[in-house]
Amino acid sequence: MTRHLPLLLLPVLLSACTVGPNYAGPPDAAPHASKAGRFARADEDLTTTAQPGVAHWWEELGDPTLNTLEQRALAANPDLAGAEARLRQARASLREQKANLLPKADATALYAHARFPGLNLDNSDSGSDSGSGGSSALDLYNLGFDASWEVDLFGGQRRAIEAARATAESAQANLADTQVSLTAELAQAYLNLRDRQHRIALNTQAIARQEQMLALTRQRFASGTASRLDVERLSQQLDSTRADTTPLTAERDAYLDEIATLTGDEPGDLDTTLTPIQPIPLPPAQVAIGDPAAMLQRRPDIRAAERTLAADTAKIGQAEAGRFPRLSIMGIIGVGGTSPADLTHLDDFTALIAPQLSWSFLDFGRNKAKVLQAQGVRDEAEAKYRSTVLAALRDANDSLSRFRARRITVATLARAKASADMSASLAEERYRAGTSTLIDLLDAQRQQIDATQNLSNAQAALTGDFVSIQKALGLGWSDPSPAMQTSAR
Known part of the structure; x- marks a missing residue:
C-alpha cells in the first residue's frame, strides 16, 4: 500500500493547479465620478447627501393608494415572477456544477439470457436447456x-x-433590477393617471366657463355691443378646449390598464378603485441622493454587469483546462453468476478499477479557438460593464438636473397661480360692486383655471422627476425571500 501512495496522492496534488486568469474585480470605469457632476454640486435646500434607503422609497410620497399598488405589484407582477424563476434556475445550475466535482455512482441489476447456436456447453450447473441443432x-x-x-x-x-x-x-442582481424598474414604472403610471384625472376635471371647469362667456358674448352681439369676431374667437377657444378632453380621457383609460397589468391584474379590474380623483402626491422637501461610489455599488444593473464579467473571466479558465490532459477513474464491483443463488455469494465478487488518462493534444487548434472565444466574451463583458457604469452616472446626473429645474418651474407657476387667484378675487369684487361685467369675471376665472392646470401639470412632472431619481439611484429593490436565498454550499 505504501508503494502506491504517491500514485494515489498524484491526482490530489495535480488538482491544486487551476488554469486561467483569477478575477481581480471590475475595472475603475469612472475614476472621477466623486469630483464632478450633480452629486458634487448638490443644493442643500433641494437635496441632501445622506445615504438613501434601498427599498420602499415611494412611501415618502405619502400616498396610501400608491403604497398598496406597489405591494401588489411586488407580489404578483409576471415579469418579476419570471426573474425569480431565472434566479432559481441559476442556483440549481450552481448546485449541479458543484455535484460534478464529486464522484458519480450507479447501481445496476442485470439478467441476460443468451442462446448460442452450434455450441456444446455443459448446462448441468446453469439450468439451461440445449436446443436442437x-x-x-x-x-x-x-x-x-x-x-x-x-x-x-x-x-x-x-x-x-x-x-x-x-x-x-x-441573476439575483437582475431580479433586483426588475424590482427597481417595476416600482418606478408603476409609480410613474400612477402619477400620469392622477395628472390626467386632474386635467380632465380642470378642462371640464374651463369648458363651463367658456360656454358661459360664449353665451354672454352672443347676447351682446345680438344687442350690437359685441362683434362677430368676438363670438368666433370664443367659439374657437371652446372647441379647442373640448378637443383637449378626448385624448386626455383615452390616456386616463390607458394608464388604468397599465397599472392593472403591472400589479398582475386584468385590465379594468382596478377601475372602480382608481376612478375617484385623489391629489397628486408631491415629493419630500429634501431628497437623499448619497454619493456616486455608493450608487455604483447599489445599482442592480451595475452589480449584474460586474457579476457577468466575473463569470466570463472564470469561463476562460474553464476553456483553458480543455487543452490539458484529463484523468478519469472508473471502478466496478459486483456479484452474480448463472443462477439467482449466485447473487448471495458475497465473498465471490468481481472488482475492477481503471484509471484513464486522455489528452487531445492534436486538435488542430480547436481548444485554442475556444479559449480565444472565451477571452472575447470576457472583453465584451468588461466593455458592457464600463458602458453600464457611465450610463448610470449620466442617468443620475440628468435626473438631478431635471428635478432641480422642475423645482424652479413649480415655484414660478405657483407664483403665477397666486397672482391669478388674486386677479379672480378682485374681478369678483368689482363685479359685485358693479364696476365690471360678468364676462370680465368669467375671463379672470378662466385664467385662474389655466394657471391651476399649469401648476398641476408641473407638480405631476416634478414628482415624476423624483421617481426618475429613485430609479437612477437604483432604489426600490429588496433581497429575495429566505426560500429564494437557499442554495447549495
Whole structure:
C-alpha cells in the first residue's frame, strides 16, 4: 500500500493547479465620478447627501393608494415572477456544477439470457436447456455498482463552479433590477393617471366657463355691443378646449390598464378603485441622493454587469483546462453468476478499477479557438460593464438636473397661480360692486383655471422627476425571500 501512495496522492496534488486568469474585480470605469457632476454640486435646500434607503422609497410620497399598488405589484407582477424563476434556475445550475466535482455512482441489476447456436456447453450447473441443432442457452444474473470520477487536474470544474456562482449572483442582481424598474414604472403610471384625472376635471371647469362667456358674448352681439369676431374667437377657444378632453380621457383609460397589468391584474379590474380623483402626491422637501461610489455599488444593473464579467473571466479558465490532459477513474464491483443463488455469494465478487488518462493534444487548434472565444466574451463583458457604469452616472446626473429645474418651474407657476387667484378675487369684487361685467369675471376665472392646470401639470412632472431619481439611484429593490436565498454550499 505504501508503494502506491504517491500514485494515489498524484491526482490530489495535480488538482491544486487551476488554469486561467483569477478575477481581480471590475475595472475603475469612472475614476472621477466623486469630483464632478450633480452629486458634487448638490443644493442643500433641494437635496441632501445622506445615504438613501434601498427599498420602499415611494412611501415618502405619502400616498396610501400608491403604497398598496406597489405591494401588489411586488407580489404578483409576471415579469418579476419570471426573474425569480431565472434566479432559481441559476442556483440549481450552481448546485449541479458543484455535484460534478464529486464522484458519480450507479447501481445496476442485470439478467441476460443468451442462446448460442452450434455450441456444446455443459448446462448441468446453469439450468439451461440445449436446443436442437447443437445450440445451447445461458442465463446470467448480476448485481453491482459502478463509479466514475474525473479528477479536476487543472481546475476546469472549479472554474465552472466559479462561473456558475457568479451567474447566480448576476441573476439575483437582475431580479433586483426588475424590482427597481417595476416600482418606478408603476409609480410613474400612477402619477400620469392622477395628472390626467386632474386635467380632465380642470378642462371640464374651463369648458363651463367658456360656454358661459360664449353665451354672454352672443347676447351682446345680438344687442350690437359685441362683434362677430368676438363670438368666433370664443367659439374657437371652446372647441379647442373640448378637443383637449378626448385624448386626455383615452390616456386616463390607458394608464388604468397599465397599472392593472403591472400589479398582475386584468385590465379594468382596478377601475372602480382608481376612478375617484385623489391629489397628486408631491415629493419630500429634501431628497437623499448619497454619493456616486455608493450608487455604483447599489445599482442592480451595475452589480449584474460586474457579476457577468466575473463569470466570463472564470469561463476562460474553464476553456483553458480543455487543452490539458484529463484523468478519469472508473471502478466496478459486483456479484452474480448463472443462477439467482449466485447473487448471495458475497465473498465471490468481481472488482475492477481503471484509471484513464486522455489528452487531445492534436486538435488542430480547436481548444485554442475556444479559449480565444472565451477571452472575447470576457472583453465584451468588461466593455458592457464600463458602458453600464457611465450610463448610470449620466442617468443620475440628468435626473438631478431635471428635478432641480422642475423645482424652479413649480415655484414660478405657483407664483403665477397666486397672482391669478388674486386677479379672480378682485374681478369678483368689482363685479359685485358693479364696476365690471360678468364676462370680465368669467375671463379672470378662466385664467385662474389655466394657471391651476399649469401648476398641476408641473407638480405631476416634478414628482415624476423624483421617481426618475429613485430609479437612477437604483432604489426600490429588496433581497429575495429566505426560500429564494437557499442554495447549495
